[in-house]
Amino acid sequence: MSYEMIALLMFSSMMMSMLTGQRVFAAIGFVGVVAAAVLWGNGGFELGFSAGMKLMKWYPLLTLPLFIFMGYMLSESGIAEDLYKAFHVWMGGLPGGLAVGTIGLMVVISAMNGLSVAGMAIGATIALPELLKRGYDKIMVSGVIQAGSSLGILVPPSVVLVLYGMIARQPVGKLWIAGVFPGLLLAFLFVVYIVIRCKINPSLGPALPKEERNMPLVEKLKLLRAGILPFVIFFLMMGLFVMGVTSLVESSAVGALSALAAAAIKGRLNWAMWNRVLEQTLGISCMFMWIILAALCFGAVFDGLGAVKAIEHLLVDELGMSPWQILIMMQISYLIMGTFLDDTAMLVIVAPLYIPLVGKLGFDLIWYGVLYTITCQVAYMTPPFGYNLFLMRAMAPPEITLVDIYRSIVPFVAIMLVGLAIIMAFPEIATWLPAHVYVKG
Structure with missing residues (x-):
């Protein structure tokens, strides 16, 4: 299979995963990690870990x-x-x-x-x-x-x-x-x-x-x-x-x-406001971090192809x-x-x-x-x-x-x-x- 067809398959798989109602980061990250494992074997599993380290640094x-x-x-x-x-x-x-x-x-x-x-x-x-x-x-x-x-x-x-x-x-x-x-x-x-x-x-x-x-x-x-x-x-x-x-x-x-x-x-x-603000901040921040992590992983596979x-x-x-x-x-x-x-x-x-x-x-x-x-x-x-x-x-x-x-x-x-x-x-x-x-x- 050509690299172009693999890229097209990845993109279509990601869109289909999102149509099932999965969260954005889950659909994108899953397709990225699975594609990396299929293309590069056991070493591909480290792609998600590398993306995580890049994000944290x-x-x-x-x-x-x-x-x-x-x-x-x-x-x-x-x-x-x-x-x-x-x-x-x-x-x-x-x-x-x-x-x-x-x-x-x-x-x-x-x-x-x-x-x-x-x-x-x-x-x-x-x-x-x-x-x-x-x-x-x-x-x-x-x-x-x-x-x-x-x-x-x-x-x-x-x-x-x-x-x-x-x-x-x-x-x-x-x-x-x-x-x-x-x-x-x-x-x-x-x-x-x-x-x-x-x-x-x-x-x-x-x-x-x-x-x-x-x-x-x-x-x-x-x-x-x-x-x-x-x-x-x-x-x-x-x-x-x-x-x-x-x-x-x-x-x-x-x-x-x-x-x-x-x-x-x-x-x-006050304490009620403080707790409310912290909960909202934590929820939104985590959502964005998961999205960035999934995007970095998916992008690395795309670049490699x-x-x-x-x-x-x-x-x-x-x-x-x-x-x-x-x-x-x-x-x-x-x-x-x-x-x-x-x-x-x-x-x-x-x-x-x-x-x-x-x-x-x-x-x-x-x-x-x-x-x-x-x-x-x-x-x-x-x-x-x-x-x-x-x-x-x-x-x-x-x-x-x-x-x-x-x-x-x-x-x-x-x-x-x-x-x-x-x-x-x-x-x-x-x-x-x-x-x-x-x-x-």
């Missing part, structure tokens, strides 16, 4: 549990609720102003969290009831919260980019910095859409009555104090890293300690496709897979194939990491199995139906695809900042 891996801990600790501290009150007063006078404020809230939460799930929980519990009470269109606000929460996996410190960096062997700090401008670009496009839509049809997002906004400037300025604590946390975490004062791992430790201090300052730190070279030969030499055509085809395949898989599953399935091929085609792997993450954002919001769709349905009040939720994401998915096209056309949006300010950590 990967120093940046320490950032993963620390940032997950930070995200959950901040989501329990009540910072988001205080921030939303400030947005409520300062932006409520604009048509769609509270929806714009919700996007702003999501950007701030994303910069302290790195997880889409936490952003969705905060938006659905704090912003959604207020928006509905103020007469905002239920379909629009549903889309706003889903789109805003998706920024958590692009704006640093993104946990998804940590996973990509470990599998692609790229500096996580550089990936984070590369996500800053693309994340702000998407947030800006969301805001422009909301403002224009509400200007055309003010009933979709009515401005707050003057009596609710009329307060002394001194009182308004006091509300801005809610942003001091998030700014301090972000500066301590990312600012010191960018300036070269702390390394990547030290930055994650600073973020975790800052989140702990914030919870204590807010008076929310020379599957990447075979596929490159097929696409470039046999079919005559240009590098850009191949890249666009990859992104389309991500969009299709995203309708029934989550971001981590997509990455570990195609990482052994796509990432080396992207490098061989001459593209920047840091830039490609941003493209992958934006595609994951789209996948989070596309039916039938988009994670954000189901999270929104679980958290939304009964008057927001699943049909409403599906309708709500259409314009925001279109905006994300526009943003993806812009960053593909102008790679400097993602590559300029890390090239100028990145300090190896």
Whole structure:
């Protein structure tokens, strides 16, 4: 049997295993270890062990549990609720102003969290009831919260980019910095859409009555104090890293300690909260570590077979496709897979194939990491199995139906695809900042 056929058999076996309902890491790791044993005998059994040792010796891996801990600790501290009150007063006078404020809230939460799930929980519990009470269109606000929460996996410190960096062997700090401008670009496009839509049809997002906004400037300025604590946390975490004062791992430790201090300052730190945060952190961290381990094992077999070279030969030499055509085809395949898989599953399935091929085609792997993450954002919001769709349905009040939720994401998915096209056309949006300010950590 040719190596190409073996690689195809491995890939199809992995997909069939996942269709049985097995966990992603179990399906991928099992196929990788069995294939190694069949191909190389007893020595192949050591492939999984070698992948485990490689994972445990990967120093940046320490950032993963620390940032997950930070995200959950901040989501329990009540910072988001205080921030939303400030947005409520300062932006409520604009048509769609509270929806714009919700996007702003999501950007701030994303910069302290790195997880889409936490952003969705905060938006659905704090912003959604207020928006509905103020007469905002239920379909629009549903889309706003889903789109805003998706920024958590692009704006640093993104946990998804940590996973990509470990599998692609790229500096996580550089990936984070590369996500800053693309994340702000998407947030800006969301805001422009909301403002224009509400200007055309003010009933979709009515401005707050003057009596609710009329307060002394001194009182308004006091509300801005809610942003001091998030700014301090972000500066301590990312600012010191960018300036070269702390390394990547030290930055994650600073973020975790800052989140702990914030919870204590807010008076929310107690044993029940502490246990809840630790349980959530342990569960998510272990899940990611198993996925990375399985991906490393599967990728090692793929590399040994020379599957990447075979596929490159097929696409470039046999079919005559240009590098850009191949890249666009990859992104389309991500969009299709995203309708029934989550971001981590997509990455570990195609990482052994796509990432080396992207490098061989001459593209920047840091830039490609941003493209992958934006595609994951789209996948989070596309039916039938988009994670954000189901999270929104679980958290939304009964008057927001699943049909409403599906309708709500259409314009925001279109905006994300526009943003993806812009960053593909102008790679400097993602590559300029890390090239100028990145300090190896």
